[in-house]
Amino acid sequence: MTGAGRPSPDPQPVTEIRSTLSLYWGCCGVSPQKGSAETLGSAAGEGFPLPDHIIPNQRVIDSQMAGSELAASSATRSLRPFPCRNTLIQDCRSSPVENCQNIAYISDRRMAVQRLTEQILAHTKGLPEGAPIAAKSLLHLGNRAAVDQALSRLAERGRLMRAGRGVYLCPVSSRFGVRAPSVEKAVEALASQRGEVIVSNGAAAANALGLTTQVPVRSVYLTSGRSRTMNLGQQVVELRHAPRWQLALADRPAGQAVRALAWLGPEKAEAALKTLKRKLPSSTFGELVAAAPQLPSWLARTVGKVAHG
Numbered sequence: 341m342t343g344a345g346r347p348s349p350d351p352q353p354v355t356e357i358r359s360t361l362s363l364y365w366g367c368c369g370v371s372p373q374k375g376s377a378e379t380l381g382s383a384a385g386e387g388f389p390l391p392d393h394i395i396p397n398q399r400v401i402d403s404q405m406a407g408s409e410l411a412a413s414s415a416t417r418s419l420r421p422f423p424c425r426n427t428l429i430q431d432c433r434s435s436p437v438e439n440c441q442n443i444a445y446i447s448d449r450r451m452a453v454q455r456l457t458e459q460i461l462a463h464t465k466g467l468p469e470g471a472p473i474a475a476k477s478l479l480h481l482g483n484r485a486a487v488d489q490a491l492s493r494l495a496e497r498g499r500l501m502r503a504g505r506g507v508y509l510c511p512v513s514s515r516f517g518v519r520a521p522s523v524e525k526a527v528e529a530l531a532s533q534r535g536e537v538i539v540s541n542g543a544a545a546a547n548a549l550g551l552t553t554q555v556p557v558r559s560v561y562l563t564s565g566r567s568r569t570m571n572l573g574q575q576v577v578e579l580r581h582a583p584r585w586q587l588a589l590a591d592r593p594a595g596q597a598v599r600a601l602a603w604l605g606p607e608k609a610e611a612a613l614k615t616l617k618r619k620l621p622s623s624t625f626g627e628l629v630a631a632a633p634q635l636p637s638w639l640a641r642t643v644g645k646v647a648h649g
Contacts, residue, residue: 456482456490461499464510470525472533473500473508503570520573523559527577536565537587538579542603545596550619551604551612562586562599588634593620594627598635606638613646
């Protein structure tokens with residue numbers, strides 16, 4: 341009742357309206373109570389302002405319209421996720437000056453890489469066929485990381501051939517096209533650069549001395565270094581670690597005879613030594629006899645028996 345004795349108009353019913361704050365729990369974490377001033381105020385655009393990232397699709401009809409309830413079913417609003425924090429920081433901090441500096445830095449870096457690539461190619465032109473190219477031999481052109489990256493790029497472009505881990509070769513150009521270096525020259529150059537002893541295997545030595553008619557299908561070499569493989573185009577060369585006595589006389593004819601006898605084994609060694617005594621010059625056979633103390637017992641005994649028996 342009012343002071344004039346006139347009944348007051350019917351109070352406006354309180355309608356439950358979902359708050360915009362409760363629509364995005366990630367912002368607040370607490371939903372306002374139903375029918376509270378925060379709920380009504382935020383839905384009508386009062387009290388709590390609508391966040392920028394929430395765009396209402398349907399506005400609630402003004403509550404001051406005469407004699408009707410609030411014409412609002414559950415207000416639907418589409419949510420737009422917050423932009424990434426890193427993106428905001430980058431947008432706030434980046435400036436045209438910094439962008440220009442970044443572009444200039446990238447341009448200078450590309451030019452430096454291009455110059456290093458050209459210097460490496462100019463260096464490889466003066467190398468003999470099959471000479472291995474390693475990053476350590478190019479450190480006068482740049483630091484190790486830059487040289488490694490430049491060699492890798494040249495191999496991907498086909499300007500160099502990746503023969504093994506950290507070893508590159510320069511392809512040979514001829515009137516018939518581009519080919520890989522010969523196996524013999526590549527192995528010889530690798531032995532000279534690494535300081536290793538690399539010789540043909542026993543099967544190849546026996547074939548070269550006429551002790552067998554078998555022709556080796558695979559390219560296998562014996563080395564004083566670690567066992568590994570080399571890729572020369574489509575051909576794979578195997579480098580196999582061998583004991584010291586098989587490498588004692590290196591690639592001399594007497595050394596070939598030692599490796600051939602080791603490949604033939606104790607059963608065929610005596611007959612092969614008799615053949616070699618007739619074929620080889622006396623000086624070469626004498627060198628083989630003089631190396632007997634370095635050979636294993638079974639081979640040293642066979643050599644002495646054929647030489648003095």
